[in-house]
Amino acid sequence: MANGENRKRVAGYALGMVHEAAWILGMTALALSMAFLAEAIWR
C-alpha cells in the first residue's frame, strides 16, 4: 500500500515536471514563429 502510494506520488512529480517543460517549449515555439514572422515582414 505504502509502496503504491509512493509510486503514485513519484509519477505525479514526473508528470508535473514534464508538464512544466512542455509549457516552456510551447513558449519557445512561439518565439521561433515570431522570428519567422519578423523575417517575412522585413526581408
Place this chain on the structure above:
Amino acid sequence: MIVRPRLDDHLVIGKYTGKVIVGVGLLMIIPLAVSLGFSEWDTAVDFVISIAACLIFGSGTQLFCRTEKDMNWSHGLAVASGAWVWATALGCLPHYLSGHAGSYLDALFDVMSGYTTTGLYLLQDLDHIANGLNMWRHLLTYAGGQGIVVVALTFLFKGTSGAYKLYVGEGKDERLLPNVVQTARAIWLVSLTWLGVGTLALTATGLYLGQSPVRAFFHGMWVFMGAWSTGGFAPQSFNTFWFHSLTYEVVCIVVMIAGSFNFALHWAMWTGDRKEIRKNIETISMFVTLTLTTLIATFWLAKANVYPDAMSLFRKVFYQIVSGHTTTGFSTIYARAFVTQWGPVGLVAATIAMAIGASACSTGGGIKGIRMGIISKAVLQDIRRMISPESALISQKYHHIRNVWLDDGLVRTTLTITVAYVTLYGVATVVGVLCGFPLDQAAFEAVSAASNTGLSCGITTPAMPAVMKVTYILAMWLGRLEFMSVFALGGYLWSVVRGR
C-alpha cells in the same frame, strides 16, 4: 525611542549566523573532493584553509553565543542578511587564495555575484581555473539560488519557530508545506530532481558534441547549476556561446525558465494542480512581458539585418532575452555585441526584461512577475473605478496558487518594493555614468547587477573602478534579499549605536 539591543539579542543573532557559516564550510567539502579527484593539490589546500576558517568562525560563534532564546522577526531578518555578508567574506577565500582574483575585493565581488545568482565575474583567466574552484563557483550559485539559509534550514536545523523568520528574511515568503523546514526540504527535492534530469540532458548533449565523458558530465552539471539557479556562471569565459549547439541552447532555455518559476508553482504542478501554470499570475505576467520584449528585439534586429536568417535571429534574440528575463545571465553573443550589434532598442529591450525579472520565491531576481501582475491589476481596478458609478463596489482578485483579493495594503507593499528596485537601478546607473560610461550602457550593467542577472555589455571587468565594484556588490545583495532584511540589519546596527 530606539531600544538598544540586549546581550540576549546579540547572542541569538551570533548563534544562528554561526550555524549558517558552518553550513557554508561543510558545502566546501564537495569542491575539496573534486580538487582531490583531479589531483589539484594547491586548490585542495586552499579549500582546507577555507573550510577551517568557516568551521572555526561558525563553531566559535555558536560556542560563544550560547542561548536558548528563540528568534523574533528582527533577529531573523538581521541573521539572514548578516549571514550573507559573513558567508561572502569567508566563502571568497578559495577565490582569493587561487591567485585568479586581482584583489580581495574582486574575490568578494565574484562570491557575492555567485550567492545572489547574478553571474557577473572578475576572475581572471577563467578558462584555466582549477576544476575544484569551478565546482565551488557553480555550487555556491546553486546553493545561493535556493538560499544559503534554506541550505542551513534543510540540513542543520531541527525545527524551530524562528526558522520561518530566517526563511522570510532571505526573500522567500511562501510555505509549500505547513512546516518551514519541510518547505525547505521540498525546495531541495524540486531542485535536486531538476539537477539530475538537467545534468543528464546536458551531459548527453556534451557527449554528442564530442566532449570526453568526464568533461561532458562536469560541464553539464555546472551549466545546469548556472541555468537553474539563474546564476549565469559557466566554466568558460565565452559562457554558453562556447558550445555552439542548438540542443544545448534549447535545454538551457527550458532550465532557465523552469529555474525562474516560483517554488510554490513547481510544488503545485508536482502535486497534481497542472492547471496552475496557465492560471498563475506570475506565469501570465512572464508570458506577456517575455513576448513583448522578444517581439521588440526580434523586429528591431530583423529590421537592422543583424542576423542572416530567422533561425539565427531566434537563437540569438530569444536566448539573450530569456536569459535576461529569467535573470540568468547566460549569453551566446559577445558582451560588446549588445552595444555594437543590438543597438539602443535591443539594449533597452534586454534592460526591461532584466528589470522585471523572474518569479517571487524562485532562484531569480528583479522586480518579479507577481509585482508586475499586481500593479497591472491595481491599474485596471482604478480604471474600472473611474468609469463606474460612484456607488459601485469594484473589487479585483488575482490567482497565485489560490485566488487572492487585491487590497490597498497589498498594493502599497508591492509598490514600495517596486520603487525600491527602481531607485536601486537608478542609483547604480548614476554611479556608472559618474565613472564615465554612457547612460544606456551604465543602465544595462546596473540593472543587470541589481536584478541579479549577470548579462554584461563589457563594463564589468577587473579594471572597473573600485567604487563601481562596491556599488554592484551592494546592489546584488540588496536586490537578492529584497531590501527588507538588509534594512533590518541596518536598523539593528543603528540601534546598537544610538539606542537607549
